[in-house]
Amino acid sequence: MIAFIIGCEIAFWVFIVVGLVFRYMLRMPKPGAALLLCTPLIDLALLVATVIHLNGGAEADFTHGLAAIYIGASIAFGHSMIRWADERFAHRFAGGPPPRKKAKHGTEHARSERQAWLKHLLAWAIGCACLLGMILMVGDADRTEALLQVVRIWSIILGIDFLISFSYTLWPRKSKETV
Template sequence: MLLAVIAACEIGFWVVLSAGLSARYLLKRRRLGAALLICVPLVDVVLITATVIDLRGGGTADFTHGLAAAYLGYSVAFGHSWIRWADERFAHRFAGGPPPTRKPKYGAARTKYEWREFGKCFIAWAIGCGVLLAMIAMVGDADRTEALYGWMGRLTMVLAIWSLWPITHTLWPAKPKPGEDVPAEPASRR
């Protein structure tokens, strides 16, 4: 049941986002679009509510409860940049907006970008682990929450692997190939 709620929330995220952008750019209803975009985080509220109801109702935590915590962490940490990413592309495609910004390819700008993305991953890890610990404390039964401890390990593994990108770009920054034109780095809004 909870896996279906997670899938519905993922689909709901993109449906509400698409509706908000469509209202903003296709229907030219900026207020309606803004209202719909503000509703995107409500999808996360639905997910955490369903998870809490399941656990409070006597359910034993399993893989899906941990997945819900991980989804919530990554959705909160990366949601704003996902919305901005979609908004830039939608505005360019349907409203004559400027071309979407791209991530920097080289040098200090790329290193800064990678550290910023790692910072989002760290926030996602902290939120996910915090939600897992809150679930464990809420249930108060080690036998029913054993699976959640494994998720803290999984999230920590993702964080450790993700850390390789900014470390690599810090130690060995990417450089353009000989003869390749390097465009001026625009001020990144991410």
């Protein structure tokens, strides 16, 4: 299962890079866009493989939880990851403007941190929905305890991320010029 998850992550980036190569280097925007739009199919393949594996009688373990985390993160962060790569390809190969620099201090940095946490919350919600769906599908608490453990640990991580991300709202980073 872990090899399939790694394969899906590799496939995700391959589809992005090949899509951007078609879009900018080969000047074929429609096939490039089609390849970029295929990235959600990777999530679907991972979800189907996980369900088949569990329906085949496998005991749920951390790798099944990792699949749910990957799906949630891919859906929540996928668009912004593609946009990040697209900006760099456009600048390097199509004369586009330089990529936007990430704010490192002040209210803009605080806003960016809050938005990133909200994406993490979305990833958590999607991932937990997948995990709970797997738990209900298996219907055996002993076989799915590892999935509940993933929910617990991820919830703690989400809470820590909240504290860190929103701390910048109360105590914004100061630029070196103002220190």
